[in-house]
Amino acid sequence: MRIENRQRLVVGNWKLNGNLAENAALLGACANAEVRVARTLGVCSPYPYLSQLQSVLANTPVQYGSQDVSRFPKGAYTGEVSAGMVAEFGCQLAIVGHSERRALFGDSDEVVGEKFLRAQQVGLTPVLCVGETLSEREAGMTEVVVARQVGAVIKIAGVAALAGAVVAYEPVWAIGTGKTASPVQAQEVHAFLRTYVAKHAVEISSKLPILYGGSVKKANAAELFGQPDIDGGLIGGASLVADEFLGIWQAL
Numbered sequence: 001m002r003i004e005n006r007q008r009l010v011v012g013n014w015k016l017n018g019n020l021a022e023n024a025a026l027l028g029a030c031a032n033a034e035v036r037v038a039r040t041l042g043v044c045s046p047y048p049y050l051s052q053l054q055s056v057l058a059n060t061p062v063q064y065g066s067q068d069v070s071r072f073p074k075g076a077y078t079g080e081v082s083a084g085m086v087a088e089f090g091c092q093l094a095i096v097g098h099s100e101r102r103a104l105f106g107d108s109d110e111v112v113g114e115k116f117l118r119a120q121q122v123g124l125t126p127v128l129c130v131g132e133t134l135s136e137r138e139a140g141m142t143e144v145v146v147a148r149q150v151g152a153v154i155k156i157a158g159v160a161a162l163a164g165a166v167v168a169y170e171p172v173w174a175i176g177t178g179k180t181a182s183p184v185q186a187q188e189v190h191a192f193l194r195t196y197v198a199k200h201a202v203e204i205s206s207k208l209p210i211l212y213g214g215s216v217k218k219a220n221a222a223e224l225f226g227q228p229d230i231d232g233g234l235i236g237g238a239s240l241v242a243d244e245f246l247g248i249w250q251a252l
């Protein structure tokens with residue numbers, strides 16, 4: 001049974017896309033999106049655009065933020081951007097542990113845990129991404145992998161930290177591939193994650209928003225979001241197209 005007091009969200013993850021002119025059109029559409037009760041629309045952009053997000057979205061219900069933060073608060077770390085800097089732009093959200101960061105930039109479970117903590121320390125809501133690769137799924141390791149990924153964050157930040165967080169289950173084989181997990185496949189892992197967190201803290205688990213990500217489109221969103229443990233979506237490619245993104249928002 002769906003628990004209705006859980007926050008429901010659709011969050012866009014622009015990845016390495018955007019420019020000032022295209023962003024302006026997309027953000028304008030988001031700012032004018034229908035306001036919906038107990039539902040949150042969010043946008044996570046590359047760092048240089050955070051001030052643009054702030055100027056368009058700050059006085060709207062749309063939340064916004066970054067796609068990562070540094071594990072360090074400040075210092076001699078060339079090229080890094082701290083959670084505190086992100087928060088200065090009025091952001092509410094920070095994605096951490098996206099599979100592209102884990103696979104391409106070496107973010108280990110421990111580094112993701114540290115980033116999660118940094119985001120939370122400055123008042124951002126971490127959107128913690130977890131998910132298995134195709135070979136891990138085929139080897140029957142899905143639950144082991146996602147439990148390890150969430151477990152590392154619980155170890156570093158403590159289970160109470162999940163009370164102010166969002167989890168996104170994103171099977172790596174479904175990201176940007178056009179292959180969506182079926183609603184049943186996704187629901188199975190979402191239910192597993194909720195049960196796993198419940199072993200540490202039942203109350204926190206029942207209120208934890210768990211988003212699905214991986215080739216969500218306007219056409220498949222409603223069925224995914226209708227599953228009892230799917231509380232919304234983290235949207236990559238489709239978040240760059242206003243009509244698609246707002247169609248997904250309507251399906252929430």
Ligand code: PGA
Nearest residue numbers: 175176214215235236237
């Ligand atoms: P996708 O990406 O929607 O393009 O599959 C989702 C994500 O990586 O967050």
